[in-house]
Amino acid sequence: xxxxxASGLRVVTAATMELQNIANLGPSGYTLSIxxxxxxxxxxLAIQRKENLPSKLMFWGKIxxxxxxxxxxxxxxxxxxxxxxxxxxxxxxxxxTLVQMPILSPEWKELSAAIKLPFRGEPSALMIEGAExxxxxxxxxxxxxxxxxEVFREQHRLSYVVSQIDHDVAVVPRGAFIVDAAHKVTKNxxxxxxxxxxxxxLANYYHFRAPESARAxxxxxxxxxxRPADFLDPVAEDAPAGVWxxxxxxxxxxxxxxxxxxxxxxxxxxxxxxEYGGVYIGDGLxxxxxxxxx
Amino acid sequence: NPPxxxxxxxxxxxxxxxxxxxxxxxxxxxIIERPADxxxxxxxxxxxxxxxxxxxxxxxxxxxxxxxxxxxxxxQLKWVDTQAAMFVESTEEAPExxxxxxxxxxxxxxxxxxxxxxDENYRLYLALKALAVSKETGVRFWGKIITxxxxxxxxETKSNDEDFAEIDANAMEGAxxxxxxxxxxxxxxxxxWTQLPHVTSKQxxxxxxxxRFLTGxxxxxxxxxxxxxxxxxxxxxxxxxxxxxxDCVLSLKGLVQADEDSEEKNVVPVEEEEQAVDGELGELSxxxxxxxxxxxxxxxxxxxxxxxxxxxxxxxxxxEYPDPKEPCGEIGEDVVEESGKQLWxxxxxxxxxxxxxxxxxxxxxxxxxxxxxxxxxxxVTNVYVGFGLAAAAKPxxxxxxxxxxxxxxxxxPVEEEExxxxxxxxxxVTVAPPKEEEEEDE
Numbered sequence: 001x002x003x004x005x006a007s008g009l010r011v012v013t014a015a016t017m018e019l020q021n022i023a024n025l026g027p028s029g030y031t032l033s034i035x036x037x038x039x040x041x042x043x044x045l046a047i048q049r050k051e052n053l054p055s056k057l058m059f060w061g062k063i064x065x066x067x068x069x070x071x072x073x074x075x076x077x078x079x080x081x082x083x084x085x086x087x088x089x090x091x092x093x094x095x096x097t098l099v100q101m102p103i104l105s106p107e108w109k110e111l112s113a114a115i116k117l118p119f120r121g122e123p124s125a126l127m128i129e130g131a132e133x134x135x136x137x138x139x140x141x142x143x144x145x146x147x148x149x150e151v152f153r154e155q156h157r158l159s160y161v162v163s164q165i166d167h168d169v170a171v172v173p174r175g176a177f178i179v180d181a182a183h184k185v186t187k188n189x190x191x192x193x194x195x196x197x198x199x200x201x202l203a204n205y206y207h208f209r210a211p212e213s214a215r216a217x218x219x220x221x222x223x224x225x226x227r228p229a230d231f232l233d234p235v236a237e238d239a240p241a242g243v244w245x246x247x248x249x250x251x252x253x254x255x256x257x258x259x260x261x262x263x264x265x266x267x268x269x270x271x272x273x274x275e276y277g278g279v280y281i282g283d284g285l286x287x288x289x290x291x292x293x294x
Numbered sequence: 295n296p297p298x299x300x301x302x303x304x305x306x307x308x309x310x311x312x313x314x315x316x317x318x319x320x321x322x323x324x325i326i327e328r329p330a331d332x333x334x335x336x337x338x339x340x341x342x343x344x345x346x347x348x349x350x351x352x353x354x355x356x357x358x359x360x361x362x363x364x365x366x367x368x369x370q371l372k373w374v375d376t377q378a379a380m381f382v383e384s385t386e387e388a389p390e391x392x393x394x395x396x397x398x399x400x401x402x403x404x405x406x407x408x409x410x411x412x413d414e415n416y417r418l419y420l421a422l423k424a425l426a427v428s429k430e431t432g433v434r435f436w437g438k439i440i441t442x443x444x445x446x447x448x449x450e451t452k453s454n455d456e457d458f459a460e461i462d463a464n465a466m467e468g469a470x471x472x473x474x475x476x477x478x479x480x481x482x483x484x485x486x487w488t489q490l491p492h493v494t495s496k497q498x499x500x501x502x503x504x505x506r507f508l509t510g511x512x513x514x515x516x517x518x519x520x521x522x523x524x525x526x527x528x529x530x531x532x533x534x535x536x537x538x539x540x541d542c543v544l545s546l547k548g549l550v551q552a553d554e555d556s557e558e559k560n561v562v563p564v565e566e567e568e569q570a571v572d573g574e575l576g577e578l579s580x581x582x583x584x585x586x587x588x589x590x591x592x593x594x595x596x597x598x599x600x601x602x603x604x605x606x607x608x609x610x611x612x613x614e615y616p617d618p619k620e621p622c623g624e625i626g627e628d629v630v631e632e633s634g635k636q637l638w639x640x641x642x643x644x645x646x647x648x649x650x651x652x653x654x655x656x657x658x659x660x661x662x663x664x665x666x667x668x669x670x671x672x673x674v675t676n677v678y679v680g681f682g683l684a685a686a687a688k689p690x691x692x693x694x695x696x697x698x699x700x701x702x703x704x705x706x707p708v709e710e711e712e713x714x715x716x717x718x719x720x721x722x723v724t725v726a727p728p729k730e731e732e733e734e735d736e
Contacts (some may be wrong), residue, residue, distance in 0.1 A: 026411025029679035033405050035644040058662035179335050190338050196366030245442040250482030289692040293507045
């Protein structure tokens with residue numbers, strides 16, 4: 001007769017950067033002020049319920065601007081092939097309402113990529129020199145107003161930069177996400193964490209994005225069981241070598257990762273537990289002088 | 295039955311037994327614990343059951359697992375020992391030294407979004423107090439520098455004038471210049487503090503042209519162009535700290551003043567009874583620099599005048615160095631030259647709906663991202679958390695300075711009065727071939 005196994009199923013309660021776990025960001029040196037945290041708690045819960053989001057809203061990070069800073073949160077929407085992140089932002093001037101980030105046309109993506117100046121902190125600021133606010137068309141009585149004309153504003157650039165940063169540096173440890181029986185990528189509820197020496201190897205960290213290397217993409221498409229290490233791009237393959245640094249915190253209980261291409265990205269993982277999280281707190285500018293600095 | 299068949303039957307029964315047992319254990323786990331989507335995660339539940347089965351077996355044979363436990367155990371116990379030592383009350387009489395009450399300052403930094411966590415703050419406070427007591431000098435927490443191999447905590451103490459008595463004043467300025475403070479760094483609270491070397495003016499000049507991440511090892515060489523004088527990362531770190539201190543340590547008008555008694559530029563605090571903040575915290579004009587600016591040639595004060603009796607006084611041509619900036623300059627005057635953009639940004643926290651008379655105001659530097667100064671009422675605190683680098687002058691990217699021009703080749707020394715002697719060919723000299731004696735035809 002079989003007897004039940006000793007320990008129960010451990011469901012991961014503290015995962016990617018819930019607002020309550022902000023204390024884990026201590027080694028990064030950055031944190032949220034009490035005003036920001038308190039307001040975000042309200043607005044994140046509001047958006048999660050109003051938009052009926054499938055999972056809890058997670059804190060993504062903070063992009064500093066001149067007048068105001070942007071606070072960004074995201075929700076993971078399950079989708080076939082790879083889950084999608086939906087981003088919301090607010091400025092520190094008005095933290096009680098989160099707004100969904102706009103979707104960009106390819107033209108505006110190119111424009112955003114070309115801008116290298118710091119953020120101003122005003123989402124409705126016009127970004128093209130010489131552009132003017134579109135005039136409001138006259139509306140006859142009884143007719144609906146036409147939808148407002150979209151002009152390239154800072155919120156569009158913000159949307160692009162956030163998606164770039166997320167694409168380049170969002171990190172998860174090996175085994176945190178798995179391909180389940182339905183061949184969908186989902187969070188591993190039974191993730192027990194990396195052991196102490198495993199957490200010290202950069203090879204055990206992966207980019208959380210739809211795989212781009214040919215090998216990983218092929219793994220995801222073929223039928224059958226997919227091992228956790230196979231279907232994501234490893235962080236250790238990022239070039240140039242040295243762009244990521246891994247070290248333990250002073251108490252040797254957490255493994256920390258920092259990116260030097262997007263300085264300000266900070267990832268922590270509490271060894272041998274399922275706790276991990278990553279945030280970006282910085283000015284939203286890529287460090288293009290990186291080759292000189294390593 | 296012959297042995298092969300019996301062995302085969304035994305192994306078959308064992309394998310069937312194993313998978314039957316395993317399946318029943320997995321299903322039992324699902325029945326007892328009732329996870330939300332057991333079907334979707336059935337393989338994972340099965341894997342979890344399997345790993346738990348192996349965990350009951352003691353792993354002396356698995357050397358890898360034993361090493362894993364002892365590596366983390368050793369590191370964590372080592373940390374515990376160093377931290378526990380800090381919590382032991384000292385029986386010796388404590389000297390009268392000033393050390394920051396970090397937990398109150400940390401509440402001010404938190405408005406600016408900087409913090410190390412409450413637990414770490416307290417341990418840092420203990421570490422700074424221990425440093426102050428051991429060096430018998432006042433200590434200020436300067437900040438944290440992020441490197442590629444861990445982060446440094448930096449503490450600031452006042453330098454002794456005696457350290458500079460025997461050093462060439464032209465190369466390294468003493469306690470009236472960038473070496474007014476001596477800095478100590480440590481990788482973690484409870485660990486030993488390492489003193490950073492003093493900085494020379496050449497090191498500051500080169501550090502301004504070089505852009506490198508620190509590696510986290512103080513003895514690492516600095517591979518840069520121009521070559522870094524002094525060589526190791528400790529010198530580069532010290533030069534960066536000197537620049538950040540000169541540019542980013544702020545105070546409020548009315549709390550500090552320029553020292554009118556001394557010839558050299560200096561900033562001194564106003565007498566406590568007369569201290570009163572002159573202006574609103576939310577305005578740029580109220581904030582002033584509390585440290586002397588470092589000039590482009592790496593010095594704070596003007597060069598000492600050369601004695602005319604000194605030998606070799608005429609060798610170097612007299613270079614015009616700019617006058618030092620007036621001390622206690624307003625931060626509103628710090629602007630980017632080309633665009634006129636402000637280099638300091640003020641924010642009130644809490645602002646918006648929560649603003650009140652006790653709101654903190656913090657000043658954020660755009661030139662040195664990570665440097666902040668927070669003020670509440672009459673109290674100002676400065677801290678830096680960052681990579682130790684100046685902001686990139688976007689949209690230009692960094693490029694190292696061009697190499698020096700190649701020296702011209704040595705040529706004939708030219709005297710001024712004569713025309714330069716050019717090398718010319720000699721005129722051709724024709725030599726007639728020897729005449730052959732003509733043989734007479736006979």
